[in-house]
Amino acid sequence: MKNIYFTPGPSALYPTVHGHIQEALEKDIFSISHRSEAFKQIYRNTVVSLRSLLNIPNDFFIFFLASATEAMERIIENCAADSSFHFVNGAFSKRFYTIANELKKNPQKVEVEFGNGFNFSNLTIPDKTELIGFTQNETSSGISTPLENIYEIKRHYPEKLVAVDIVSSIPFVDVDYSKIDCTFFSVQKGFGLPAGLGVLVVNRRCLDKSLALKKKNLNIGSYHNFLSIKEQGDKFQTVETPNVLAIYLLGKICEDLIEFGIEKVRKETQLKAGMLYKFFEQHKDFEPFVKEKTFRSQTVIVVNTTVDSEIVINKLRQNGFIVGTGYKEYKNGQIRVANFPSHRIDDVDKLLDCL
Amino acid sequence: MKNIYFTPGPSALYPTVHGHIQEALEKDIFSISHRSEAFKQIYRNTVVSLRSLLNIPNDFFIFFLASATEAMERIIENCAADSSFHFVNGAFSKRFYTIANELKKNPQKVEVEFGNGFNFSNLTIPDKTELIGFTQNETSSGISTPLENIYEIKRHYPEKLVAVDIVSSIPFVDVDYSKIDCTFFSVQKGFGLPAGLGVLVVNRRCLDKSLALKKKNLNIGSYHNFLSIKEQGDKFQTVETPNVLAIYLLGKICEDLIEFGIEKVRKETQLKAGMLYKFFEQHKDFEPFVKEKTFRSQTVIVVNTTVDSEIVINKLRQNGFIVGTGYKEYKNGQIRVANFPSHRIDDVDKLLDCL
Numbered sequence: 141m142k143n144i145y146f147t148p149g150p151s152a153l154y155p156t157v158h159g160h161i162q163e164a165l166e167k168d169i170f171s172i173s174h175r176s177e178a179f180k181q182i183y184r185n186t187v188v189s190l191r192s193l194l195n196i197p198n199d200f201f202i203f204f205l206a207s208a209t210e211a212m213e214r215i216i217e218n219c220a221a222d223s224s225f226h227f228v229n230g231a232f233s234k235r236f237y238t239i240a241n242e243l244k245k246n247p248q249k250v251e252v253e254f255g256n257g258f259n260f261s262n263l264t265i266p267d268k269t270e271l272i273g274f275t276q277n278e279t280s281s282g283i284s285t286p287l288e289n290i291y292e293i294k295r296h297y298p299e300k301l302v303a304v305d306i307v308s309s310i311p312f313v314d315v316d317y318s319k320i321d322c323t324f325f326s327v328q329k330g331f332g333l334p335a336g337l338g339v340l341v342v343n344r345r346c347l348d349k350s351l352a353l354k355k356k357n358l359n360i361g362s363y364h365n366f367l368s369i370k371e372q373g374d375k376f377q378t379v380e381t382p383n384v385l386a387i388y389l390l391g392k393i394c395e396d397l398i399e400f401g402i403e404k405v406r407k408e409t410q411l412k413a414g415m416l417y418k419f420f421e422q423h424k425d426f427e428p429f430v431k432e433k434t435f436r437s438q439t440v441i442v443v444n445t446t447v448d449s450e451i452v453i454n455k456l457r458q459n460g461f462i463v464g465t466g467y468k469e470y471k472n473g474q475i476r477v478a479n480f481p482s483h484r485i486d487d488v489d490k491l492l493d494c495l
Numbered sequence: 496m497k498n499i500y501f502t503p504g505p506s507a508l509y510p511t512v513h514g515h516i517q518e519a520l521e522k523d524i525f526s527i528s529h530r531s532e533a534f535k536q537i538y539r540n541t542v543v544s545l546r547s548l549l550n551i552p553n554d555f556f557i558f559f560l561a562s563a564t565e566a567m568e569r570i571i572e573n574c575a576a577d578s579s580f581h582f583v584n585g586a587f588s589k590r591f592y593t594i595a596n597e598l599k600k601n602p603q604k605v606e607v608e609f610g611n612g613f614n615f616s617n618l619t620i621p622d623k624t625e626l627i628g629f630t631q632n633e634t635s636s637g638i639s640t641p642l643e644n645i646y647e648i649k650r651h652y653p654e655k656l657v658a659v660d661i662v663s664s665i666p667f668v669d670v671d672y673s674k675i676d677c678t679f680f681s682v683q684k685g686f687g688l689p690a691g692l693g694v695l696v697v698n699r700r701c702l703d704k705s706l707a708l709k710k711k712n713l714n715i716g717s718y719h720n721f722l723s724i725k726e727q728g729d730k731f732q733t734v735e736t737p738n739v740l741a742i743y744l745l746g747k748i749c750e751d752l753i754e755f756g757i758e759k760v761r762k763e764t765q766l767k768a769g770m771l772y773k774f775f776e777q778h779k780d781f782e783p784f785v786k787e788k789t790f791r792s793q794t795v796i797v798v799n800t801t802v803d804s805e806i807v808i809n810k811l812r813q814n815g816f817i818v819g820t821g822y823k824e825y826k827n828g829q830i831r832v833a834n835f836p837s838h839r840i841d842d843v844d845k846l847l848d849c850l
Contacts, residue, residue: 170689363597
C-alpha cells in the first residue's frame with residue numbers, strides 16, 4: 141500500500157503528476173534547450189494556465205524563481221530602498237522580516253504570539269514604509285489572516301506596496317489582485333508538485349519601484365532582479381537555465397485543476413477542513429491549536445496532542461498516513477495536517493477513521 | 496526512434512536517469528519532508544558521492560543552489576566587499592563580470608576577443624582585488640582555459656580568492672582543489688540531469704571572507720549567504736525547500752559514474768573530442784572555431800559552418816540528432832556539439848556518419 145502524505149509541503153503529489161512526468165520523459169522535456177521554441181511554448185502555456193486558474197489580471201507579471209524563500213529575497217531587494225514593515229505571527233512571516241534585516245532594509249514589524257491572529261485596530265505603519273509584508277497562511281502555526289484585513293491595510297496605505305505570501309493557501313485562496321501589489325507561492329504544497337519552483341506575481345507598481353531603485357544606483361540584485369526577469373519573461377524566456385520540468389508540470393496541473401473546476405476544489409477544501417476541525421474538536425486526545433475560527437487555516441490544520449505527537453505520528457505511519465510534526469519547538473506537542481487539492485475526501489475519511 | 500541530444504545543456508540525459516526517476520516516484524522522494532531523516536540521508540549520500548567522484552577534499556564545502564548563475568551571484572556577494580576581477584572571453588565569463596557590476600562591486604576585467612584564449616604574460620591584477628573569476632570552459636565559444644594557467648594566477652596572488660566556473664567541463668575536468676578557492680557547476684550538462692540545480696564548492700577561506708564581510712555589516716545576501724547554507728549543510732539540511740529530486744538524482748549519477756570509472760569517462764571524452772575535431776578539420780563545409788589546440792574545449796566543440804547553420808541543424812534533426820546553434824550573434828554561422836559522458840562513442844560515430 142502506498143503512503144498518503146498529509147504533510148504541509150512537500151506533500152502528496154497531485155494524482156496526475158506521475159503521468160505527466162512519464163510524458164515529460166517521452167517528450168524529451170529534460171533535454172530541450174531552454175532557448176528553444178519548444179521551451180517558449182511550455183513557458184507560455186504555464187503562464188496562460190496559471191493566469192486562467194487563479195484569475196490573475198493581465199497587468200500582473202508572473203516570474204519563475206527557485207523557491208518562495210527566494211521570492212521573499214527578491215521582493216525585498218526590488219521593492220524597498222530602506223524600509224519594510226512585516227506582520228509577524230509565525231516562522232515564515234518571521235523569515236520575511238529576517239530577510240529584510242539581512243538585506244539591510246531596517247524592517248519594522250508588528251508581532252503577535254504564535255497561534256494568534258492580528259488585531260488591526262490601533263495599528264500604525266510608519267510613513268516611510270515602502271513595502272508591507274504579509275504571510276496570509278502561516279504554515280508553522282495554522283493561522284490564516286483574512287484577505288479583507290489585508291485589503292483594508294492596502295486601502296489605508298495605497299502608496300505602499302503590499303506583498304502577500306500565499307505559499308500554503310494557494311490555490312484555495314481566492315485573491316483579488318486589484319487590492320494588493322504582489323503575491324508568491326511555491327508548488328510543493330497546494331499544487332501537489334515536486335519541490336524546486338517558486339512563483340512570484342507582481343504588478344506594474346512593483347516594476348516601477350524596482351526601476352526607481354535601479355536609477356538611484358541601488359542594488360536590486362543581479363540576474364533575478366525584476367527588470368531582468370520581466371525582460372526575458374516577455375519573450376517567454378528565463379534569465380538562467382530554469383527548472384524546466386517544474387515549469388512544465390505546473391502548467392499541466394493548472395490545466396487539470398481548471399478541468400476539475402477551481403470552485404469545486406475550493407468547496408471540497410472547505411468541506412474537508414470542516415471534517416478535520418470537527419473531528420479534532422470532539423476527540424479527547426486532540427484539540428485545534430487555533431482557537432478563533434476566523435483565523436483557522438483551511439489548508440494547514442494544526443492540532444495539539446495530549447500525548448507526545450511522535451506516538452501519534454508513528455501510529456499513523458504504520459497505517460500508511462504521513463502527517464507533519466509541529467513546527468520546531470512545537471514538534472512534540474502538535475501535529476500538522478495538510479488539506480490540499482491532492483487530498484481526496486475519501487483520504488481524509490480514512491485518516492480520521494485511523495485516528 | 497528517440498532523438499539524441501548533443502546540445503550543450505540541457506543535453507542528453509545520462510542513460511540511467513529514467514530508471515532513477517521511476518525509483519524516486521516509487522520511493523516517494525517527491526513527497527518526503529525536506530526536514531526528515533530520509534531527506535538528510537539523500538543529502539548526505541549526494542555529498543559523499545560527489546566528493547568521492549570529483550576528489551573534493553574534506554575542507555571544501557558543497558552547497559546546493561538553483562543554478563550556476565545563482566552561484567555567480569552568491570560568490571560575488573560573499574567573497575568581495577568592493578573589488579572583483581574577471582577573465583572575460585565569452586558570454587558566461589561576461590555574465591560573471593556583469594553580475595559583479597550589478598551588485599556594485601566595481602569589477603575590473605581583462606577581455607579577449609570571442610574565440611580567443613588569454614595571454615597570461617604581462618598581466619597585472621590590481622592590488623585591491625579580493626576575488627578573481629574564471630570561466631574555465633566557455634560554453635559560448637568552446638574555449639577552454641588550461642587549469643595550469645589558473646593555478647599559476649593563484650600562486651601569484653595567494654591572498655586573493657580564485658573562483659572557477661566549470662559548468663560545462665565537469666566531470667571531465669580534473670580540478671586540484673588545493674590550488675583554487677571555489678568552483679561551481681550545474682547538472683544539466685556533463686551530469687546529464689534535468690536542469691534546476693547548481694552546485695557550489697567553497698573552501699574555508701571563502702567562508703572566512705563571508706564572515707568578515709558580515710562583521711563589517713555588509714550585505715552578503717539573505718537565506719543563501721555562505722554562512723546560512725553552511726550552518727544547515729552541516730546538518731545535511733538546506734535553508735529553503737530545495738529541488739529534492741535534483742539532489743537525489745545527482746547522488747545517483749555520481750554513484751553510476753564512480754562505477755563506470757571516472758578515468759574511463761575522461762579517456763572516452765578525449766577520444767570522442769579527437770574524433771569530432773578531426774572530422775570537422777577535414778570536412779569541406781566545417782572547421783573548428785577555436786584554432787589554437789591548447790584552448791580547444793574537449794566538452795563543447797564549436798564549429799564554423801560554410802552554409803547557414805540552420806540547414807545543417809535541420810538536416811541533423813531529421814535524422815534524430817539535435818546539436819546546438821552558435822551562441823547569439825554566431826547563431827547562423829556556427830554549431831555547437833556537446834561531448835558529455837551521456838554521449839557514447841557509438842552516438843558520436845552515428846552523428847559523424849550523418850554529417
